[in-house]
Amino acid sequence: MNITYPFTSAMLEPTTHQEFAEMSVGKLNQLLRSLQPLADEEAIHHFRVQYKKTRALFRMGNAMQQGKVHRLNKSGKKIYELTGYMRDTSILLHLVQPHFGDGILVQYLHQQQTDREFSLQEALKTVKPFSLSDKKWKKFKSPDLAAYFENKLQQSKEGFSPYITDQHLHQIRKYLKDILYNVKSLHQMGIAIPSVILGYGIDRLEALTKLLGKYQDRVVQVTALRHLTEIPALQEEAKNIATFLQEVAHQQTIYRGQIMLELEDFFHLHTAGPLDQ
DSSP states (O other): OOOOOSOOSOOOOOOSHHHHHHHHHHHHHHHHHTTSSOOOHHHHHHHHHHHHHHHHHHHHHHHHHTSOSOOOOHHHHHHHHHHHHHHHHHHHHHHHHHHHTTSHHHHHHHHHHHHHHHHHHHHHTTOOOOOOOSOOOOOOOHHHHHHHHHHHHHHHHTTOSTTOOHHHHHHHHHHHHHHHHHHHHHHHHTOOOOHHHHTTOHHHHHHHHHHHHHHHHHHHHHHHHHHHTTOGGGGGGHHHHHHHHHHHHHHHHHHHHHHHHHHHHHTTOOOOOGGGO
């Protein structure tokens, strides 16, 4: 199936919010096409980043309008999910290959990646290109933008405690990544960044989301390794996998400790001690 893409790369610099949305969707469609006929790691990475940037932009833009003006289609979301599975396998392969060589575990993961590539290419045959609705965004107003970012920060803080779950930490990362993506989008549109965000520090926000991303990768890897120990075809490697799993889980614990300290400081939730009084 040949896919026709509604926007091209030969677009001028955006001058309105609507034009920026069109440019974002156009770039996303080009990256969608780059996944065929074979999706390599670089193509997957660029597609997924642009998908998240566009999704964050739509969330912010729709919040400004108090309703869903634009949204990403379901078939495109399926592609995003399938490329996520492929990314997880790639990261796991990079992690285990130096320790296990080209043995049965790595062979199994390569076959898993081949199967996932096939599923992706099948889905790409029927995917609909991303597009905008007929409705148009109104101009973003500074008070509305400030309220949007205030709300995102508040959402990221809710429920934070020393006993927070890994799933909740992942959700915090999603909120903070949305903030970061939209800060960059506003900058590209020539719109002033709300002071509430500047007060937290953009560089600091970026470093924190990277740390949360590394931790989430470890969470996914630990879950996958536990599953691999239960697969009959890998029983001869089960003990080695279990030993390696302990090392990875230890790294995960270290990352979590760093994240908790960073988040407490980021949210200004640390308990006052003698030196603070």
